Amino acid sequence: MLSHQSQLICHECDALLRMPAVRPGQKVLCPRCGAALYKCRRDPVNRGLALSLTALILYVPANFMPIMTLDMLGLQNADTLYKGTMQLYQQGYWWMALLVFICSMLAPLLEFILISGICLLVKWQRYNEWLVAMLKIQGHINRWGMLEVFMLGILVAYIKMLDMGDIQLGIGLLCFTGMLLATTLNAVLFDTHAIWEQVGQARERHRIRAL
Ligand SMILES: [Zn+2]
Incomplete structure (x- = not known):
């Protein structure tokens, strides 16, 4: 789940994470539980x-x-x-x-x-x-x-x-x-x-x- 601007909250384990820079096609995974948090769409x-x-x-x-x-x-x-x-x-x-x-x-x-x-x-x-x-x-x-x-x-x-x-x-x-x-x-x-x-x-x- 996306929170404000540069922070993310994992919807599986509630970990509070800093949003990394993501390139098109890349996914953000939770480092604690591995849940897929965000996918940056191509184009x-x-x-x-x-x-x-x-x-x-x-x-x-x-x-x-x-x-x-x-x-x-x-x-x-x-x-x-x-x-x-x-x-x-x-x-x-x-x-x-x-x-x-x-x-x-x-x-x-x-x-x-x-x-x-x-x-x-x-x-x-x-x-x-x-x-x-x-x-x-x-x-x-x-x-x-x-x-x-x-x-x-x-x-x-x-x-x-x-x-x-x-x-x-x-x-x-x-x-x-x-x-x-x-x-x-x-x-x-x-x-x-x-x-x-x-x-x-x-x-x-x-x-x-x-x-
Ligand atoms: Zn997690």
Whole structure:
């Protein structure tokens, strides 16, 4: 478990350790019990940028193209995530519509934009206040994105509707799955700790130059 700046607490044996300098690809192991404490990801910026841009491209078709089409007695009904959210609102479940809108549309979109922005600023070596603010907001927003919950909901709806008629899965579901995969990979590979460290080093260099 990471504590503040340069110290670590081992989650297995509670040893308090000083965080060593870690290069990309290296792991920090507890010297007392050998537990893996931290892994510095290789190339988090380029990977984060590629994955968040992929998710951004898939975002529009995932939300506005049909997830599935139900053909019941000749009547076809194509459902998109956006349409489903609007239907919840129109049926009076405004609080549920708001929750779905925040967790499946707004929070993921903001997170993709923030990660892309963070990665671009780091690539351009702009370790400024904007970068710090974006890192902080991204740290709060990533708790609100719940795409995996909605994937589960879609699968449950699909199984329940199987008996009602002929169901065809749509391009929206393919894009939603791609977006979910990109988000999950980003959660594993995008390493904000390494970026915070770079921000700290840049500020230290700036402080030394100003002296
Ligand atoms: Zn330990």
